Amino acid sequence: MSKTILLIAKNIKRLREVKKLSQKEICAGSGVPQGQYSRIENGKVEPSVSTLEKLAKVFEVSIAEFFKSSDVNDVLNLPLLEKIKMIDKLGKEEKQALFKMIDIAIANKRLKDNLSELLTS
Amino acid sequence: MSKTILLIAKNIKRLREVKKLSQKEICAGSGVPQGQYSRIENGKVEPSVSTLEKLAKVFEVSIAEFFKSSDVNDVLNLPLLEKIKMIDKLGKEEKQALFKMIDIAIANKRLKDNLSELLTS
């Protein structure tokens, strides 16, 4: 079972519960048959993009929402570039604190490099 | 033609160009046949989630990236990019320490976001 379809399933179910709507209502609004919708919420199928599109509409979110994880472990596995993008969205305080540490680490590295350069020359 | 599959197409193509890789290379890395990949980049098909999963892996992004309208995406500031490159050159210890802090900050943010989402519903 793909991790992703379980993630989608969980997110969709959560969104429905937040809205306090029945499957029947979601299906009326989206055009997705109830049977199929149930299978999606339970991770029994891999919903197609067009199905996700219909659902995103009734939930009033972007499809990207379906793929977001709130799991810390998943954050850990994000490639560096993704992490940096996340940093950009942090609050001012956290962002600045992080930048300072990064700067210190980098400066530290430079110092070390310069020293060893001096020693080997 | 669905707006979404054109968006996916554009994002995937852009990501490949950023990495300066050929379709052949992407396909070797992902296992997606070149013919199919071409159709995806041109919005001729609706890629399945598992296909997107494979591609996200070689591009080193989360699947959610494929669904973001690119303008939101490209506001990453340059000084930040420089820092990323520097981080990459740090020693193992420093790098890991930094990552840990970044992870904590991000996870913290997500937690906050989820909580406020629950509260506003």
Added chain:
DNA sequence: TGCAAATATATATTAAAATGCATATACATT
């Protein structure tokens, strides 16, 4: 221009999701 690599397209086959429909199971309320 002409060659070679990269990309797009064609076709037939396979696999899996979508659908309609029926029905089973779970869940709650009286």
Added chain:
DNA sequence: AATGTATATGCATTTTAATATATATTTGCA
């Protein structure tokens, strides 16, 4: 317990992406 509502599952059919393979077309460069 009985009734109604919500959710899950079963099944046959249709639709469409995935695949393998081959080939056409475009593009870049000597």
